[in-house]
Amino acid sequence: MRAVSFQRLALALLLAVLAQPGAAASEVNLYSSRQEKLIKPLLEEFTKKTGIKVNLVTGKDDAIIKRLETEAANSPADVLFTADAGRLHRAQALGLLQPIQSQSLEEAVPAAYRDPSGHWFGLSLRARPIMYVKDKVDPATLSTYEALAEPQWKGRICIRSSDNIYNQSLVASMIATQGVEKTEEWARGFVANFARRPTGGDRDQIKAAAAGQCDIAIANTYYLAGMLNSEDAAEREAAERLAVFWPNQNGRGTHVNVSGAGVTRSAKNKDNAVRLLEFLASDEAQRWYAEVNHEYPVKPGVAWSDTLKAWGEFKADSVNVAKLGERNADAVRLMDRAGWK
Ligand SMILES: [Fe+2]
DSSP: OHHHHHHHHHHHHHHHHHHSTTOOTTEEEEEESSOGGGTHHHHHHHHHHHOOEEEEEEOOHHHHHHHHHHHGGGOOOSEEEEEOHHHHHHHHHTTOEEOOOOHHHHHHSOGGGBOTTSSOEEEEEEEOOEEEETTTOOGGGOOOSGGGGSGGGTTOEEOOOTTSHHHHHHHHHHHHHHHHHHHHHHHHHHHHTBSSSOOSOHHHHHHHHHTTSOSEEEOOHHHHHHHHTOSOHHHHHHHHTEEEEOOOTTTTOBOEEEEEEEEETTOSOHHHHHHHHHHHTSHHHHHHHHHHHTOEESSTTOOOOHHHHHHOOOOBOOSOTHHHHHTHHHHHHHHHHTTOO
16 A cells, blocks of 8 residues: 555656656757767767757758747757857857856867857867869879969869858968958969859869869868768769868868857756767767768867778867857958959
8 A cells, every 4th residue: 555655656756857848857959950860879879878868850050040049048959069160159149059167078179179168069070171183183282272372273173152151161260360361362362263153062062073173172071081982883983083182281280170069048958968968079979970970070089980091190270160150250251352152
């Protein structure tokens, strides 16, 4: 008799806890621009380890930020996960994120790859080097992004349009190190060397170079890695015609960016949100996540995939990626003035 009523009491308590809207001890709501298949297995691992259920909402990068902005304080989201420091900075500037302190995140994520005030943390690293057609370009003639403005590259460069945030962040990184004036002068020469009016995404630049439309493509490495590992033989063949050149190795280093996450201002499951971020920065999650996305782990010492190993080690720009967001508006205006379509 007594045992039964105790069980009933326990059940009533459990139901009371579960009934609390949005604040259940055992869940976290994630808004992610990462495709479900590229993150779900990790989230399942997190749930297995912690008992915290992850409710995943996926959408396009800019759309999920817009959604968070519209929902404001009523948003169920606890964590925003998106690509590019420029976007993470924008979410922060819109007041959508809150600063968090976590020793394990600060130890795992190098200072250059997170917001200095803790609003967001890089969780994977993407590099945007020079890619060249192997039978057309002698890599000894390559050196820096800056040198791609020289006349020898006239009509030989493919790169996507200036409305793309990856290029905005690349230009922002140059503004951060050498100022607007010098960067603008560079951009005019660089644009004059384009083989065609910018069109398509990063993959399309690689394909255009492989097809003979240009000798140089600027693209994020994971696109090339994705093509090299593609099930489509034509994609593999196209990618194999190109090689990676790491620019600016004797100076500031190759431009890098992050995908990353922050805890939302509206978070009702803040502790769980921090635990999720900490898990995503763990060795195990770093290795898996970087490998399926063909990106680099942010955490030093975590093993790289074979594709990345084949391109070798490189010196990455050490400018804090938060600067890419801070200089984004300057970059957008500069590219427009330089005629970068
Ligand atoms: Fe991308």
